[in-house]
Amino acid sequence: EAAVTQSPRSKVAVTGGKVTLSCHQTNNHDYMYWYRQDTGHGLRLIHYSYVADSTEKGDIPDGYKASRPSQENFSLILELASLSQTAVYFCASRWGGGNTLYFGAGTRLSVL
Amino acid sequence: GDSVTQTEGQVALSEEDFLTIHCNYSASGYPALFWYVQYPGEGPQFLFRASRDKEKGSSRGFEATYNKETTSFHLQKASVQESDSAVYYCALGANYGNEKITFGAGTKLTIKP
Numbered sequence: 001e002a003a004v005t006q007s008p009r010s011k012v013a014v015t016g017g018k019v020t021l022s023c024h025q026t027n028n029h030d031y032m033y034w035y036r037q038d039t040g041h042g043l044r045l046i047h048y049s050y051v052a053d054s055t056e057k058g059d060i061p062d063g064y065k066a067s068r069p070s071q072e073n074f075s076l077i078l079e080l081a082s083l084s085q086t087a088v089y090f091c092a093s094r095w096g097g098g099n100t101l102y103f104g105a106g107t108r109l110s111v112l
Numbered sequence: 113g114d115s116v117t118q119t120e121g122q123v124a125l126s127e128e129d130f131l132t133i134h135c136n137y138s139a140s141g142y143p144a145l146f147w148y149v150q151y152p153g154e155g156p157q158f159l160f161r162a163s164r165d166k167e168k169g170s171s172r173g174f175e176a177t178y179n180k181e182t183t184s185f186h187l188q189k190a191s192v193q194e195s196d197s198a199v200y201y202c203a204l205g206a207n208y209g210n211e212k213i214t215f216g217a218g219t220k221l222t223i224k225p
Binding site: 004012031032033035040041043044050056058059075083091092094099100102103104105106 | 123154159201215
């Protein structure tokens with residue numbers, strides 16, 4: 001079973017502040033993803049990566065940066081947090097030869 | 113771009129009822145199609161997949177058949193239980209190449225005992 005660990009599990013941030021969400025996977029997967037979950041929108045892709053030191057934009061990248069310093073770690077960075085970024089964020093990973101995603105437990109972010 | 117449409121935002125049933133959650137997709141070629149389930153406080157987890165036309169995927173009593181003609185992958189279960197209460201997501205991804213995996217808006221299923 002793939003293990004994807006997110007930290008923190010919840011966070012309260014102030015508008016305009018910097019927020020970093022972290023994700024660590026232990027199954028040697030190639031691909032890692034960041035999704036945000038909002039009621040009525042489901043899961044929307046923010047950024048993804050298929051190799052260390054490289055990231056790609058997803059469907060809603062504006063206001064977010066991503067960093068993949070190693071195969072195991074993938075971070076999502078909000079340089080200037082805004083109220084509209086209040087959501088639950090999920091990290092996921094998968095093996096390069098398959099499509100099945102393994103998700104972390106999520107990070108609940110509240111921007112005040 | 114690729115997209116997934118789930119018609120029902122919420123479904124409420126009683127135990128032993130028949131379940132159908134509708135999923136339609138828009139994509140080129142033959143995408144892989146998935147169902148994921150999410151329980152409260154957890155991340156989504158893989159339920160099953162299908163990769164080609166007329167293939168049936170199934171798990172835990174749930175099933176769906178890939179239909180390229182109608183671009184659909186509807187989730188069904190013959191007799192639901194209270195423990196099936198969760199949010200269900202339909203998703204698609206390319207069988208080869210494209211790294212994106214696109215999800216629908218989700219359907220919240222509530223089963224009354």
